[in-house]
Amino acid sequence: MSNNGSVLKPGFVITLGLLTGLAALTVDISLPAVPVMAMALAASLSSSQQIVGVFIAGMAVGQIPAGLASDRAGRLPVLYAGMLLFLGGAVAASLASRVDVLLAARFVQGIGAAAAIALPRAIVRDIARGKDAARLMSLMTMIFTAVPVIAPSIGALLITQWGWRAPFIAIAALGLLLVFAIRSNIHETHAPTETRHPLRQLASSFAEFFAHRQSIFGLLLIVLPPAGFMSMIALAASLVVTIYGFSIAQFGFIFAAAGVSILLGATLNRILVSHFDALRLIGIGIALMGISAAQLLLIAALDQAPFAWLWSCVCLFMLTIALTMPNATVIALDPLPKIAGVASSIIGTLQNICGAAGAIIGATIYDGSVRNSVIMMAVAGSLTVLVYLLRALFVPHGIVRHPDELARD
Secondary structure, three states: OOOOHHHHOHHHHHHHHHHHOHHHHHHHHHOOHHHHHHHHOOOOHHHHOHHHHHHHHHHHHHHHHHHHHHHHHOHHHHHHHHHHHHHHHHHHHHHOOOHHHHHHHHHHHHHHHHHHHHHHHHHHHHHOOHHHHHHHHHHHHHHHHHHHHHHHHHHHHHHHHHOOOHHHHHHHHHHHHHHHHHHHHOOOOOOOOOOOOHHHHHHHHHHHHHHOHHHHHHHHHHHHHHHHHHHHHHHHHHHHHHHOOOOHHHHHHHHHHHHHHHHHHHHHHHHHOOOOOHHHHHHHHHHHHHHHHHHHHHHHHHOOOOHHHHHHHHHHHHHHHHHHHHHHHHHHHOOOHHHHHHHHHHHHHHHHHHHHHHHHHHHHHOOOOHHHHHHHHHHHHHHHHHHHHOHHHOOOOOOOOOOOOOOOO
């Protein structure tokens, strides 16, 4: 851990956690608006559900430029630029009168949010590695999951009181508050020394990332699960409200259970990280994910299930996210201190491409059945388990700790 204790003040860690959770909150708070928004804008439910996929796609587009720029210019200037773009997109979304305009605004929002999702990981790698990095990432996970846990309930309340635009206005207000939080709490952690042409630097960074099989292994464990849980997030309102007949207000509390599951997983991870190495913690998460995925496959085959059974499988899947992804991120970034910005953006870009693909495919194949609502999560979980079982192909001698100096030093 960095000796600069001032950097690790509570405000610093909380702000990093909120930035990391900005994407999840932006998605979750707007989910209850989907059915109402579709009617208000005279749009199909399928096109309205794309507000998740296009937002994630925007983040996928924006992360490589954000990571490269932060390696060249420092973390703070890129964070500010990204948040201002996010804020502009949020305002445009709240004012949209057609669904195509709303989707375009969400895409712009996603590009701006790319910096918020990619750079906190780079900042953690700037100042910590190994178990110190895992503890910090676990703490950030606990912070950022605490907000999305209540986001759907807040979104449902806002819609009930002020209509479907209210959650989008709240997102814009949050973006503005985070700009001030960055100014007050985040300190520059990376002093850039790069003088090469940006494209040459980018090519070199990509080559270095994919030269490390340990980084590829961590990457696969990070990018596969989002295809499943983003599909479920995109379809959650339709599944809960349309198929199972719960109200929008009830949906907020039901969806919050999935957020609580992530929070419980993050809490468990923070406790266990002092006793187990990253690979063993990932193994615990993968075992639980396999249990969830197997049951979801059975539910898909049956094309029906009691809601309590189905949603408990979803919550178990979400709990495993907090056990696998922070530790897989540490494994992936550990060999790459000098290119933490680009490395983090590679992870984030591929993660969001998979997440966007899962959300878009899920919305496209949605036909009102239980089967098509859960199948993407079941398949993504199964593939993640398979990658872990084949880990000897990537890390035949186990995870190697890299003694490279911290990038900020």
